[in-house]
Amino acid sequence: MTSSFHSVTRKGMRTFITATAILMLLQTAIAPLSGVAAAASSSTEPKVTTASSTTIYKTFQSMLYKKNGLPAADTYLESHIKKVTKHHATLMVLQLENARLKALSAMTDRLLVPNVQDKMIKAYKLNDSFTQLMSRNNDTSLRALLQQARDSGYRLVMLEGSLYPIMNYMAFQKYISYVKPDIKQYINIMAVETSNLAADDGALVIGYQDILNRALNQERFLNEYPKSNRVKQVNNLMNNYTLYTFYGLNNTPLFDYETNKMTANAQKGYKAVLQRNSSEDSAFLTKLEKFMDIVTEAKFEKTPAVEKWLEQNVPVSDYANY
Secondary structure (H helix, E strand, O other): OOHHHHHHHOOOHHHHHHHHHHHHHHHOOOOOOOOOOOOOOOOOOOOOOHHHHHHHHHHHHHHHOOOOOHHHHHHHHHHHHHHOOHHHHHHHHHHHHHHHHHHHHHHHHHHOOHHHHHHHHHHOOOOOOHHHHHHOOOOHHHHHHHHHHHHOOEEEEEEOOEEEEEEOHHHHHHHOOOOOHHHHHHHHHHHHHHHOOOEEOOEEOOOHHHHHHHHHHHHHHHHHOOOOOOHHHHHHHHHHHHHHHHOEEOOEEOEOOOOOEEOHHHHHHHHHHHHHOOOOOOHHHHHHHHHHHHHHHOOOEOOHHHHHHHHHHOOHHHHOOO
């Protein structure tokens, strides 16, 4: 594995979360959405007019951009999304995501204050949610902070010994019936990511087949929706999974540091996914298949030939989201 890849993956988790939020925020400026049809009407749905939809949209924006307005804006959106066009529904959901990403850094800072962390960790049990942690804490101010974090659209995770808020994309699931197909798929992709993190403390914590399956879903999104408002986010995500696939991470390298042998579970997992998806037209799988041919010939050792192939076909600098 190259030294540049080591450098990237050894950055602190605090910096990683903040940088990720900023990067996503910069990329989530709402571009004009083309080809969005008005929400289909039916006998069971309220009649939607452009004027009424616009009124709801403007009210939502005024609520969203107030200080600490995320919970109220979310509640308002949930109760009114059936009354707007698909165009406005999509805009509001994406703007809610933007606002949550923007506020995440400040919420992270508030939860990382030493005395706050101490109180949280003292009451914390494995896989606790904000709600569960609140139920075991009698500190009124801390309970209020945890509730605000939860209601602002974040979930609680333990990373490298500290408790962090991260985006909770499962909280967007209630909106997927009202948004454009690409944003529905985007939310589903991100919900998988935030519900079951792929990495922790410099190590992969999901299986090799899961890594490939997630990458394939990301590739399908990019192929099906090349003009989506969220292409950059999914492309960055797939860059990460490409590096996971062909290099691993510092504490779970694809090739063992001592033996230089490819991890046995990766060998089995990659072969299984290639066989199961043999009929799929996938540039990612085509590259993986060529890689497996090279490493098989090398008896699954990281030989100079394998290193050369990686440098030429999966250069770290092309995929690292600095």
